[in-house]
Each structure stands twice: as structure tokens, then as C-alpha cells.
Amino acid sequence: NAGVTQTPKFRILKIGQSMTLQCTQDMNHNYMYWYRQDPGMGLKLIYYSVGAGITDKGEVPNGYNVSRSTTEDFPLRLELAAPSQTSVYFCASSYSFVWQGSYSYNEQFFGPGTRLTVL
Amino acid sequence: TQLLEQSPQFLSIQEGENLTVYCNSSSVFSSLQWYRQEPGEGPVLLVTVVTGGEVKKLKRLTFQFGDARKDSSLHITAAQPGDTGLYLCAGARDDKIIFGKGTRLHILP
Numbered sequence: 001n002a003g004v005t006q007t008p009k010f011r012i013l014k015i016g017q018s019m020t021l022q023c024t025q026d027m028n029h030n031y032m033y034w035y036r037q038d039p040g041m042g043l044k045l046i047y048y049s050v051g052a053g054i055t056d057k058g059e060v061p062n063g064y065n066v067s068r069s070t071t072e073d074f075p076l077r078l079e080l081a082a083p084s085q086t087s088v089y090f091c092a093s094s095y096s097f098v099w100q101g102s103y104s105y106n107e108q109f110f111g112p113g114t115r116l117t118v119l
Numbered sequence: 120t121q122l123l124e125q126s127p128q129f130l131s132i133q134e135g136e137n138l139t140v141y142c143n144s145s146s147v148f149s150s151l152q153w154y155r156q157e158p159g160e161g162p163v164l165l166v167t168v169v170t171g172g173e174v175k176k177l178k179r180l181t182f183q184f185g186d187a188r189k190d191s192s193l194h195i196t197a198a199q200p201g202d203t204g205l206y207l208c209a210g211a212r213d214d215k216i217i218f219g220k221g222t223r224l225h226i227l228p
Contacts, residue, residue, distance in 0.1 A: 043209075044218075045218075090161050104149075112161055
């Protein structure tokens, strides 16, 4: 198993350009997540998906879009890059389910990250 | 609004010393996880605690979940340089997981 893979590893964009960050997992996990991590900070949730065809906003969704057409893939789209989007982006997946009314979260597996700079 | 507060933000201590880092919230979480992240890599799960008052041990690391499931602590005994990294707590609430900002730990040889 490759786990969670992300491409590209590094990218430099000019203001106003667009790009797609790719994320693939081969563990048949139902949940997938996109986070950004700014220098010296923790992780902020951008978008997440509970399964194919279902996505929802996280804490910082503005300027991003996602889709989940398959269980394995969860691409993140930046339409008009801005310097504020300079960050390290992590994709993650987990198997989660509802038990006795509460979500039971198993381990989140993270990809290696994409370092994005917008100039 | 930062729902999970981690303290201290930074900690630099000598090898062999003991330390405790904290993860506090005013909200109740159904479970809480601790991750460690090394430079240039994604976080890796250390432990998940789900029951109020639960204590889990992982070699020299001891994790505790508060009785009210609002806070947690991580205690490291006899810290080693290999413990250096960013320690993140993450709480599960409704259908989301919320991360704290992390404690950056540096163990001096």
C-alpha cells in the first residue's frame, strides 16, 4: 500500500494563476481531508469529504474548491492564487463511522505535503 | 475561534528531563488524538483516547484524557533527542476533527 500520495511536492505560482493539488489514497478510507499548515502553526481544515460525491467546508474554505468523484481521489483546486495561500498543504484520509450517535475516528493518515508559494 | 489550546507553544529542555504538554478546551470531544510531526513530513498518530479519565502509555509517553473529555495531557519521561518534533492534539466533535496549534519540542543532547 502506498497510503496517501500527493502531487506535486513543490510548486510556485504567480498571483491569479490556478492549479490543482492531487491526492490519492489506496486504503479504501471513507473520509478524506485537506489541511493547510502555515509556518509555526498547527493544521487548519480547508475541506473534507465523508464519501464519494459528498464534500463539506472546513474552517478556511475560501479560495478553494474540491470534488470527490471516487473513493480514492480528492483533488483541491485553487482558482485565483493569492499570496495568502502560500502554505504547506496536507491531504489525509481515515475510516470513520457513527457509533451510538458519536463519530468514531480512527487514525488519520497524512500525505507528505505540497509546499506552495504564491508570488 | 481556537477550540483547542495547546501549551506551552515551545519547549526546549535537556535530554533526560521530564516534561508535560497540555491540550485544553471548553468544549467536550468524543475522542482526542495526539500526533507528532517531524520537519518536512505529515503528522503521524501517537494515540487516541476516547474515555474520560483514560490513561494510555506508549513506552516513555503517557497520555491522559480529562474526566470531562475537555482536556488532555502528554507526559514524557526521560526525554531523548528523538522526541524532538511538533506535537499536535486533535479533538473529534460532531463530524469534524479540530487540531490545536501544537507544541514545538526540542530536546538538547
